[in-house]
Amino acid sequence: MQYQVTQELSLIHISQEELKKRLTPMQYQVTQELSLIHISQEELKKRLTPMQYQVTQERGTESAFTGEFTHHKDEGSYTCVVCGAVLFSSKTKFDSGSGWPSFYDLVKEESVALTDDFSYGMHRVETTCSQCGAHLGHLFDDGPKPTGKRYCINSASLGFQAKDAASTSGSASGAEGGAASSSVSDGKTEL
Numbered sequence: 189m190q191y192q193v194t195q196e197l198s199l200i201h202i203s204q205e206e207l208k209k210r211l212t213p214m215q216y217q218v219t220q221e222l223s224l225i226h227i228s229q230e231e232l233k234k235r236l237t238p239m240q241y242q243v244t245q246e247r248g249t250e251s252a253f254t255g256e257f258t259h260h261k262d263e264g265s266y267t268c269v270v271c272g273a274v275l276f277s278s279k280t281k282f283d284s285g286s287g288w289p290s291f292y293d294l295v296k297e298e299s300v301a302l303t304d305d306f307s308y309g310m311h312r313v314e315t316t317c318s319q320c321g322a323h324l325g326h327l328f329d330d331g332p333k334p335t336g337k338r339y340c341i342n343s344a345s346l347g348f349q350a351k352d353a354a355s356t357s358g359s360a361s362g363a364e365g366g367a368a369s370s371s372v373s374d375g376k377t378e379l
């Protein structure tokens with residue numbers, strides 16, 4: 189985990205100051221302002237499996253029931269395989285029977301971008317990672333309550349952080365401090 193966080197994320201970090209020197213204003217605007225993180229395609233071909241590359245960069249789709257996370261039930265967070273952004277929680281994962289990992293909600297509304305997709309003679313809503321633009325899958329309106337949404341996501345677009353390994357992120361609110369609140373109601377000692 190330490191290696192992944194310190195080394196793999198650092199590979200894709202390019203200083204904005206350097207880019208402003210190297211690129212023309214138009215190049216900078218197009219490549220940087222549409223996506224927060226720009227990752228070279230050459231580097232991605234090395235880092236990702238062929239399937240991960242095809243799905244996230246060429247908007248491919250893995251075959252149903254072949255992905256590693258379709259029937260994955262561990263507790264934790266699903267991340268973008270390209271940039272590591274947290275996208276989905278195991279708490280909102282459900283078995284849709286579609287053959288792809290399915291979620292009825294996002295961890296953060298702004299983490300996934302939605303665009304109309306008219307390919308294959310259908311109108312679908314494509315989902316991409318807001319941070320790096322990786323193709324994730326599609327969003328349908330036939331999911332379970334409470335949202336009614338079904339995020340149908342390729343396993344090849346996802347990484348996974350087990351719940352136990354997530355403690356380094358520092359975002360675990362309430363997990364340790366939750367028990368302390370029960371003593372507050374007994375306020376007699378405060379006189």
Ligand SMILES: [Zn+2]
Binds near residue numbers: 268317318322
């Ligand atoms: Zn991403």
